[in-house]
Amino acid sequence: MLERKLTILYGSQSGTAQDLAEQIWRESKMYHFRGNVLPMDEYDVSELISERFVVCVCSTYGQGEEPDNMKRFWKFLLRKSLPTDSLRQVHFGVLGLGDSRYPKFNYVAKKLHKRLVQLGGTSLLPVGLCDDQHDLGYGAVFLPWISQLWEELGRIVPLPAGLHKLNESPREYRWKVDILPATGDERLQPTIGSWPTRYDLYADLQMPNGFQTMVRENRRTTAPDHFQDVRLITFERNPSVGWSPGDVLYVRPRNSPDNLDRLFELFQEHGINLQRDTVIEVKAIDSEMPVPTILRKPLPLGVIAEQFWDLTAIPRARAFAILAKCCDNELEHEKLMEFSSIEGQEELFSYANRPRRTIVEVLQDFPHATRALSLEAMFELFQPIKPRAFSIASAVASNTLQILVAVIEYKTKLSVPRRGLCSHWLRRLTPGDVIGAWVRKSTFELPADKTIPLVMIGPGTGLAPFRGILQERELSETPTAGPLVLFFGCRSATADFHCEEDLKRMEQNGMLKLFCAFSRDQPDKVYVQHLIRKEGMLLKRLLIELGGWVLVSGSSKNMPEAVKEALIEAIGGDAGYIEEMVKSNRYQEETWA
Numbered sequence: 001m002l003e004r005k006l007t008i009l010y011g012s013q014s015g016t017a018q019d020l021a022e023q024i025w026r027e028s029k030m031y032h033f034r035g036n037v038l039p040m041d042e043y044d045v046s047e048l049i050s051e052r053f054v055v056c057v058c059s060t061y062g063q064g065e066e067p068d069n070m071k072r073f074w075k076f077l078l079r080k081s082l083p084t085d086s087l088r089q090v091h092f093g094v095l096g097l098g099d100s101r102y103p104k105f106n107y108v109a110k111k112l113h114k115r116l117v118q119l120g121g122t123s124l125l126p127v128g129l130c131d132d133q134h135d136l137g138y139g140a141v142f143l144p145w146i147s148q149l150w151e152e153l154g155r156i157v158p159l160p161a162g163l164h165k166l167n168e169s170p171r172e173y174r175w176k177v178d179i180l181p182a183t184g185d186e187r188l189q190p191t192i193g194s195w196p197t198r199y200d201l202y203a204d205l206q207m208p209n210g211f212q213t214m215v216r217e218n219r220r221t222t223a224p225d226h227f228q229d230v231r232l233i234t235f236e237r238n239p240s241v242g243w244s245p246g247d248v249l250y251v252r253p254r255n256s257p258d259n260l261d262r263l264f265e266l267f268q269e270h271g272i273n274l275q276r277d278t279v280i281e282v283k284a285i286d287s288e289m290p291v292p293t294i295l296r297k298p299l300p301l302g303v304i305a306e307q308f309w310d311l312t313a314i315p316r317a318r319a320f321a322i323l324a325k326c327c328d329n330e331l332e333h334e335k336l337m338e339f340s341s342i343e344g345q346e347e348l349f350s351y352a353n354r355p356r357r358t359i360v361e362v363l364q365d366f367p368h369a370t371r372a373l374s375l376e377a378m379f380e381l382f383q384p385i386k387p388r389a390f391s392i393a394s395a396v397a398s399n400t401l402q403i404l405v406a407v408i409e410y411k412t413k414l415s416v417p418r419r420g421l422c423s424h425w426l427r428r429l430t431p432g433d434v435i436g437a438w439v440r441k442s443t444f445e446l447p448a449d450k451t452i453p454l455v456m457i458g459p460g461t462g463l464a465p466f467r468g469i470l471q472e473r474e475l476s477e478t479p480t481a482g483p484l485v486l487f488f489g490c491r492s493a494t495a496d497f498h499c500e501e502d503l504k505r506m507e508q509n510g511m512l513k514l515f516c517a518f519s520r521d522q523p524d525k526v527y528v529q530h531l532i533r534k535e536g537m538l539l540k541r542l543l544i545e546l547g548g549w550v551l552v553s554g555s556s557k558n559m560p561e562a563v564k565e566a567l568i569e570a571i572g573g574d575a576g577y578i579e580e581m582v583k584s585n586r587y588q589e590e591t592w593a
Helices: 016-030 045-050 068-077 107-118 139-156 186-191 257-269 301-307 317-326 330-340 345-353 359-365 367-371 375-381 421-428 460-475 500-508 528-534 536-545 559-570 575-583
Strands: 007-011 037-039 053-059 091-098 128-131 175-180 210-220 230-236 248-251 279-284 388-391 400-406 409-411 417-419 434-440 454-457 484-490 513-518 549-555 587-592
Touching: 007 016, 007 068, 016 037, 016 053, 016 091, 016 139, 045 068, 053 107, 068 107, 091 107, 091 139, 107 128, 128 139, 139 345, 175 375, 230 421, 257 301, 257 359, 279 301, 317 330, 317 345, 317 359, 317 367, 317 375, 330 345, 330 367, 359 367, 388 400, 388 460, 400 421, 400 460, 417 421, 454 460, 454 536, 460 484, 460 500, 460 549, 484 528, 500 513, 513 528, 528 536, 528 559, 536 559, 536 575, 549 559, 559 575, 559 587, 575 587
Parallel strands: 007 037, 007 053, 053 091, 091 128, 454 484, 454 549, 484 513, 549 587
Antiparallel strands: 175 279, 210 230, 210 434, 230 400, 248 388, 248 434, 409 417
8 A cells, every 4th residue: 555645845936835835735634644845955856766646836936947945956857867767656746836927937837747757757637837817816726726636646545444534634733832931032132122123033044145234225216296106225235245237136024013013903902912022932743844943932922923924915715714713603604614615716806815905904804713813823824924026226346235116005996005015114224224135146147248239128116127237237347349228117207217317327428228218298108118119220130130138127017018019010020030039038028016
């Protein structure tokens, strides 16, 4: 009889793939499977040949790149010396997380699935291709995919006689949480009663290319009366950290004081005796699910709520299942169970996703469930704060590290004001503040030959990576001989022309050909795609005759497709040529929602 062992591996850049992998692990206990859930690079890949059942969950980053914590795993699988039957006894499933706005949608999951088959593995089910653009998010694919996974595993390795599927996972909660009378960590003493705290929960976490950096300047680049606040934030350069043009800075934001106040007011209103200075200790229940390094010490709950729990996140279906388990009110329990079911996903979307309802607001809507919450349940309900990425807008030679940040504010369909967690945290930073950060390679791949023309298209804060590229060329001892063209767009020349002085200086120096579309400075709106259509002669010469590259950066909503259509028209309608540019990496996009 086959052993009931299921190994679950994940490659996760922002933490979402890890969340889904852990959910699969929890559900596996209902079917009496044992086995670890690990980042791919923490797994001994040489053991893969002896596995029977493996599930891989992986996201796709940028231009079809694998996440940082699966690079070694993937490199090993690509070895040409591996026999084509080396995984002949392995049954596997691959679940991918991607975004269909990108040309290489779920590229990592697709190539991992293909490689495992090439090495002799047997696929349990078709590769799952979760799409962040779906109205129901990743759950639209994940929920039916995982249901099919259990069906297929049940067919291959049925439960032994006398053993039945459990109605719920015995590992519903990952960890045990104790309340302590005091903390022994002297570094935490100054934080008690001082909020927001200067204590950094992640200070001891060793990130690749990680460093501490001080804020030197936090300057608004838009006019004071402009509706959009955009910041050029300057950090001191850490001498030990370098980067290349277009590389990305990752930061991990904190919740605002207002959001913290709302959480602890909620606790008080519902009779939950927890304060900011309540010291807790998180302990592992199962060796297969260890406690994260940053939580392996006594901590005030206020630090965790400020720096670990995302109080602004939209809860997923599992959160409602957790609340249902806590709830003794029939009406609340019925609605919570509906939201957590596959059949109730449309209702969940209307309740949570469409109005972008936060987890704290959900708790307010279900008071009976909230009153019964344990600390263990809270660590399941509150998703960890995910790191955010910003294109570096400066060159190493400038001795400063700069990012361009649009501060997010909007109203939901219910007219409730919302603020971006990270952008508002960054706006609150003042000179002298120290934050942790790390650098990652850009999704843009630049030509090694600097004489190759670059056509850069970056409306709004999409300018950021191109400013870094241009600044690097400007400060280089051997400036490029190849043409540099920038199509920039904003609303008004007097309101939101970011880095205007820099761009005009480069244009006057002859190193840059600049085209600016100011959409509101005339009766008819003008966008970058309109200017692109007008420059057909120039673009034909740069892209077709000289083999130039196109880089597009900015909002993912309508701009990328409009730009591509304009370029096709500008070069004479040859859509095939642009598609060939995409395939050969001469046409690249870096966009965001």
